[in-house]
Amino acid sequence: MRLGIAYDRLRYEEKELFNAAQKSGYNPVMVYLGELTVDLTEGQRKLKETASVVLQRCVSHVRGLHVAAAFENVGVKTVNSYKVSSLCGDKMLTSLALAKAKVPTPRxxxxxxxxxxxxxxxxxxxxxxxxxxxxxxxxxxxxxxxxxxxxxxxxxxxxxxxxxxxxxxxxxFIKRPERDLRVIVAGDEIVASIYRYQPGGDWRTNVARGGRAETAKLSGGEMETIIRAAHAVGGGVLGVDAMEGPDGLVVHEVNGTVEFRGAASVSDTNIPNKIVQYAASLVKR
Amino acid sequence: MLVECQQCGGEVAVPSDAISGEIVSCKDCGSEYEAVIGSQGTIELKSAEKVGEDWGE
Known part of the structure; x- marks a missing residue:
């Protein structure tokens, strides 16, 4: 087993995924796009031998899509897949998938x-x-x-x-408390759930914008909605964002290259390990 | 390891366990660089990319 991590900018998350894969004996291979050449006509074998499964972790959506396509073309399982990444990278495509699966969303x-x-x-x-x-x-x-x-x-x-x-x-605009939910999903499993509280002077809750993380406990119904949302875009390792609206949970976004630094700072779960185990489970040892 | 900042000539600290693609910055002027680690352990600093419109999670 060789677990590849394809990335273009090394963040906390990619380092932690590397460490988790190493601890589990999955021989992590860092695939840095800054130094990668994909030979489309004669390089299939070389690319195929890079890894048994690849975690696609590019900060650039476009680069991530293309590297996923390259690996999938030679039969290397990619998490998330090209299709899932393309749906999650476009809010309209995500909304279409959620609506098709009858997942509650804002209008x-x-x-x-x-x-x-x-x-x-x-x-x-x-x-x-x-x-x-x-x-x-x-x-x-x-x-x-x-x-x-x-x-x-x-x-x-x-x-x-x-x-x-x-x-x-x-x-x-959904009337919600001054927070929303970020739920990290790997396959059929909810790995971690946090509330993201909006910082002073901003109505947005993104941790990247200073939102504060706190652990959240989901009801059975809420968990079911989150898992349905993850399945609606094709499943994988996902960050499902939802709001507590007047009529219950509404899902407003599904992130295909989920960042988990905020969640890891408050969660008891070893999030990178869960992600790595999920990716490894997709291929034969 | 300390590498000279291409902007101000100050010192940029690159951790010994740095991996290619890691962002390091100059403690004097704040310039950000992407560290590229060669197979022999050589360190090259490239100016870090600006945040793109398609960047995110």
Whole structure:
């Protein structure tokens, strides 16, 4: 067994995964994309021999997708798979998968022009949330309180001229406590659950933005919703984000390259070890 | 190991167990670098990438 860790920037998580794999005797191989060449025509054998299973841990969504495709093409199991990563890397595709599986989510509308975005926001009512379809760490996730704020936001996005920002993902604002839930799932197992409390001066709860982590205990129904969300995008190692709305839990995001530093700081579970064991379980020893 | 900062000439500390792709920074000017460790243990510092629009989890 050789467990590969494909990465482009070494974070706390990749180091901990390496340590966990080493402790378990899985011969971790660090696949650093900065020094990787994939020979598409004659390099299949070399790539196949790199590892028995690969944890795809790139901070860049695009690089992660491409390296996953390369490994999968030569028959190396990749966690998460290209398909799962592509669904999780685009909020609209995630929402489509969640809706198809009837997982409760905030009401979400997608529009492609400034005028229609305003119409969509008017239909949802204010406050509402505008998110980029691609992106993470709460970047450019904006709460608009009224039509005037919405118009400013839309103008700014149009001026930026980036086509991804001109696909408007517009979501109802869920009245929730000053926290949300981050649940780390590996296969069918809930590995860790935390509340993320929004920091002072920000309504977003991302740990990357200063959100504070605290352990959370989920009810049976909540666990079932989380697992259904993980399965809806194809399963694997995932960070499911949910909010406690007036009518129960609603899932608003599924992260395909989950960061767990915040969760590890408060959880009794050895999260990297659980992830490594899950990846190893997918291949014959 | 200490490596000279390409920006200010200060010292950038690279841990002995550093792995390629690890981010290290200059304690004097704060410049961030990506450490690239060669097969013979050589250390090269590359300017760290800026956060991309597709970065995240």
């Amino acid at each position: 979400t509308l997608v529009t492609f022009s400034p005028e229609q975005t305003l119409n969509a926001l008017d239909a949802l009512g204010y406050p509402a949330v505008i998110k980029p379809v691609v992106g993470s760490w709460g970047r450019l996730v904006t709460r608009v309180r009224d039509r005037e704020e919405a118009m400013s936001q839309i103008e700014a996005r149009e001026a930026a001229g980036d086509s991804m920002n001109q696909v408007y993902y517009v979501q109802e």
